[in-house]
Amino acid sequence: MSSTSSPENKSDPTSTANNQSTFSCSLPVVACERDNEVSIKKSTSGVQVEQNEHAISNTRHRDENETFGDILSRTISQFHRHQLRMHSYQRQVEEWENMTRQRHHGLRNDPQYNVVVHFRKLRGHQSFALTPTQVKDFASKLQLTQQERIRFNGVHDTDSLMDYLHKIKRDYSIKIHHHTTDNYPDIESNPNQDIIQLNDNVYIEFRLREPNILPLPAVEVTRRPFFRHPDPDLSADIGQEKSASWLELFYDLVYIASLTEFTHAHVIKDYATLGTYTEWFIITWWAWFASTLYTARFNTDDMVHHIWKLIEMCAILTMASTSTHFFTSPTYVYGYIALKSVLVVEYAIVFMVAISTRSRASISLAFYVGANIFSIILWASSIAVLEEPTHRILWYTGILAETLVNVISRRDKALSWAASNIAERLGLLTLIVLGENLIGLIALVALAGSIIWVTVANWFAVIIIFGFFFMYFEDFNKNVFLHSKFHQIWVYLHFPLHLCQIAFGIELVNMLKLYRAELIDDGYLSSSTENGTTKASSEGGKLILKHIILLDALLKQSLQSTSHMLAAILSLWMTYSHAKGNRCH
Numbered sequence: 001m002s003s004t005s006s007p008e009n010k011s012d013p014t015s016t017a018n019n020q021s022t023f024s025c026s027l028p029v030v031a032c033e034r035d036n037e038v039s040i041k042k043s044t045s046g047v048q049v050e051q052n053e054h055a056i057s058n059t060r061h062r063d064e065n066e067t068f069g070d071i072l073s074r075t076i077s078q079f080h081r082h083q084l085r086m087h088s089y090q091r092q093v094e095e096w097e098n099m100t101r102q103r104h105h106g107l108r109n110d111p112q113y114n115v116v117v118h119f120r121k122l123r124g125h126q127s128f129a130l131t132p133t134q135v136k137d138f139a140s141k142l143q144l145t146q147q148e149r150i151r152f153n154g155v156h157d158t159d160s161l162m163d164y165l166h167k168i169k170r171d172y173s174i175k176i177h178h179h180t181t182d183n184y185p186d187i188e189s190n191p192n193q194d195i196i197q198l199n200d201n202v203y204i205e206f207r208l209r210e211p212n213i214l215p216l217p218a219v220e221v222t223r224r225p226f227f228r229h230p231d232p233d234l235s236a237d238i239g240q241e242k243s244a245s246w247l248e249l250f251y252d253l254v255y256i257a258s259l260t261e262f263t264h265a266h267v268i269k270d271y272a273t274l275g276t277y278t279e280w281f282i283i284t285w286w287a288w289f290a291s292t293l294y295t296a297r298f299n300t301d302d303m304v305h306h307i308w309k310l311i312e313m314c315a316i317l318t319m320a321s322t323s324t325h326f327f328t329s330p331t332y333v334y335g336y337i338a339l340k341s342v343l344v345v346e347y348a349i350v351f352m353v354a355i356s357t358r359s360r361a362s363i364s365l366a367f368y369v370g371a372n373i374f375s376i377i378l379w380a381s382s383i384a385v386l387e388e389p390t391h392r393i394l395w396y397t398g399i400l401a402e403t404l405v406n407v408i409s410r411r412d413k414a415l416s417w418a419a420s421n422i423a424e425r426l427g428l429l430t431l432i433v434l435g436e437n438l439i440g441l442i443a444l445v446a447l448a449g450s451i452i453w454v455t456v457a458n459w460f461a462v463i464i465i466f467g468f469f470f471m472y473f474e475d476f477n478k479n480v481f482l483h484s485k486f487h488q489i490w491v492y493l494h495f496p497l498h499l500c501q502i503a504f505g506i507e508l509v510n511m512l513k514l515y516r517a518e519l520i521d522d523g524y525l526s527s528s529t530e531n532g533t534t535k536a537s538s539e540g541g542k543l544i545l546k547h548i549i550l551l552d553a554l555l556k557q558s559l560q561s562t563s564h565m566l567a568a569i570l571s572l573w574m575t576y577s578h579a580k581g582n583r584c585h
Contacts, residue, residue, distance in 0.1 A: 113141050113194075113206040115165060115172040116236050117158065122176055122229045122356065124201030127157045134196050141194065141206045142170055158202055162358040173236035173414075174357050176229050207236075228300040232354035232361045234419035239482055242421040244428060247309055248295060252425070254313050255288045256432050258320040259502070265323045268506055278499060279392065280326060285495050286399050287316075287339050288429070293406075294343060296420035298350055308342050315339045328386050337379050344372045361414035364405075371405040374398065403492075410488055417488075418481035426494050430472055433498050437465050437505030444509055444516075457515055461508055468501060 130138070139149050148168050155164050165172045194206045231237075262284075268274050291312060299305060319326070319335035326332040351365040375398030382391040409415055445458050481487045 112209045114209055114236075115142070115170060116205040116207055117161065117172060117174050118203050118205060119158075119174070119176045119357065120201050120203075122353065125199045126159070126202065128198035128202065129156065130196075130198070137194075138196060138204070142168075144168070158198075159358050166360070171235075174231070174233040174359055175236055176231050176353070176357070224301070224303055226303045228302045229353050230298040230300050230350045232298075232350050232357065232359045232365065233414045234297060234361075234416055235413040237419040238413065238416050239418060239479070241478075242296075242419075242424075244421055244424055245299070245301065247306065248292075248299075248425065249428065251291075251295075251309055251313065252288075252429055252432060254316050255284065256436060258284065258316055258323075260436065261320050262323040263502070263506065268503060274503070276327075277503075280323075281499050281502070282399070282495070283336065283395065284319075285498065286402070287336065289491075290343060290402060291339065292425050293417075293420070293422060294346055296422040296425060297415065297417075298346070308346060312339055312342055315342075327392075330383050330386065333379055333383055333386070337376055340372050340376045340379070344369060344376070347372065359414060361412060364409035364412045364415050367405045367409060371402045374401050406488060416481070417491075418479075420481075421478075422491065423478045423480055426491065427473070427476055430494070430498065430501070431469075433501050433505075434465060434469055437501065437508065438462075440505055440509045441465070441512070444512055451519075453519065454516060457512060461512060464508070465505075468504075472497075 135152070138144075139152070142148075144152065151168070152164060155161050162172075162174075196204045196206075198204060262277075262280060266273060266277055266280075268277055295305075295309075315335045315338035318338070319332050322329035322332040322335075347365060347368045351362060351369055353359075354362040354365050378394040378398040382394040385391045385394075410417075441458065441461055480490055
C-alpha cells in the first residue's frame with residue numbers, strides 16, 4: 001500500500017520546523033499541536049505520514065489488510081526511531097550538564113577561604129617578613145578591607161599573626177607537624193589549595209570553605225616515635241573520618257574485664273544491690289569516658305601515649321582487685337587517683353603546646369587541667385572519711401566538676417567533639433556490652449541441655465538481645481556531633497543505656513536459670529544428663545502451659561525496669577543521628 005501527500009504539506013514550513021514527534025491522529029485532515037508548533041498532515045487513503053526531527057517517515061496503516069511483513073517492518077522502524085530519540089536525549093543531557101558546569105564555575109569567581117597555619121616544628125623559627133606580592137595575595141584571599149590591610153603591616157611573627165586573625169574575626173586553625181622537610185604533606189594530595197611560605201618553619205594554607213573530595217595520601221611506614229606534640233587546635237579536623245586504634249579497643253576490653261569481675265562479685269537481687277551496682281558503675285563509666293574523650297581528640301600514637309595507657313590499665317586492675325569492698329577500700333581510691341593523674345599530665349602537655357602556639361583552646365584546656373586536679377584533691381580527702389557514708393559525696397562532686405567543664409567548653413571549636421571518634425568508641429562499647437550479655441547466655445546454654453523447651457527459651461533470649469542491637473545500630477551515625485547542638489546529651493544518655501543493658505543481661509540469665517530449675521523440680525528435665533528427660537506425652541499440655549507462663553514472666557520482669565528508659569534513649573538517638581544526620585547526605 002502506498003501513501004501520498006499533497007505538495008502543500010511538503011512546502012508547509014510548520015511541518016519541517018517541528019523539533020518534536022507529532023501526535024498521531026485518525027482523521028483524514030488534522031491539526032496536531034506540540035509546544036505551540038502546528039503541522040498539517042493530509043491523508044487520502046487512511047494512511048498517515050509523519051516527519052520527526054530526523055526526517056524519518058512514520059507510516060501508520062489504518063485499514064484491516066495489514067500483512068505480517070507490514071507489522072514486522074513497522075516494529076523495526078519504530079525501534080529505529082526510538083534509538084534516534086534516545087541519542088537526541090543523551091545529547092541534550094550533555095548540553096545541560098555543560099551549561100550547569102559553566103554556571104558553577106562562574107559562581108566560584110570569588111571563593112571563600114579558611115586559614116590554616118602550619119608549623120613544621122613546634123620549637124622553630126617564628127618570625128617572618130612577607131614580600132609585597134605575598135601581602136597582596138594574603139589580602140586578596142581573605143578579602144581584607146583597607147583598615148585591615150593597614151593593621152596587617154604590624155604582623156611580623158606567628159604570635160602577632162594569631163592576634164591579628166582573631167581581631168579581624170577570620171576563621172583559622174593551627175596544625176603542628178613533626179618533620180623538618182620542605183614539602184607540604186597536607187597539600188600535595190590537593191594542588192588546588194594555595195600556600196604562602198612565611199619562613200623555613202611556618203607556612204599558611206588557604207582552604208576553600210566548600211568540601212573537596214581528596215584522594216588518600218600514601219602512608220609512609222616508619223618506626224613509632226617516642227614523643228609527639230599533640231595538636232591543641234582541632235577546628236581544622238572537624239568532620240574528618242577517624243577510626244579507633246587497636247590500643248583503644250584493647251583498652252575497652254580491660255574495662256569490660258573489670259565490669260565482668262564486679263558483676264560476678266555483686267549479684268543484683270534487690271533494690272539495695274542495684275543501687276550499689278549503680279554507684280560503682282557511675283565511677284567506672286566516667287573513668288572510661290574521661291580517658292576516651294582525651295584519646296579521641298589528642299591521640300598522638302607515640303610511645304609516651306602507649307605508656308600512659310599502660311599505667312591506666314594497671315590502675316583499672318588495681319580498682320578491680322577491691323571490687324568486693326570498693327566503698328571502704330583505700331586501694332580503690334588510689335587507683336582512681338592514678339587515672340586522674342595521667343589525665344592531668346596529658347591535658348597539661350596539650351595546654352603548654354596551646355600556650356606556645358597562642359591557640360584559642362588554652363582557656364578550655366586550663367579548665368580541664370583544673371577540674372582533674374580538683375577531682376584528685378576530693379578523692380584524696382575522702383580517704384580520711386572512708387568509714388563514713390559521706391565520702392561518696394566527695395567522689396561524685398569530682399565527677400560533676402569534670403562534667404561541667406565539658407558543658408562549659410562545648411562551643412569551643414578548637415576542642416570540638418566533632419573532630420574526634422568518640423561516637424565510634426561509644427558504639428564499640430555498646431557492642432561489647434551486648435556481647436557480654438551473649439557470653440553469659442551461652443555459658444548457661446552449655447549447662448541447660450538440648451531439651452526443646454529450654455532451647456526455645458534460649459532462642460527468645462537471643463532475639464531480645466538482637467533487638468537491642470538492631471534498635472541502636474540501625475540508625476547509627478558518626479556525624480551526630482555535626483548536626484545537633486545537644487550532642488552532649490546524646491553522649492551522656494549512653495550511661496543509663498549501658499547500665500540498663502547490663503542489668504537486663506543479668507536478669508535475663510537469672511530468669512533462664514529459674515526456668516531450668518523449675519523444670520528439674522517438676523521432673524521435666526534431668527539434672528544428671530545432658531539432654532534431659534520428659535514425662536509422658538499426657539503431661540505435654542502442662543509443660544507447654546508452664547513454658548508460656550515462663551516466657552511471659554521473662555518478657556515482663558526483664559523489660560519492665562528498663563523499657564521506659566530505653567524508649568527515651570532510643571527516641572533521642574534516632575532524632576539526633578537519623579533526622580539530623582540526613583543533612584550530611
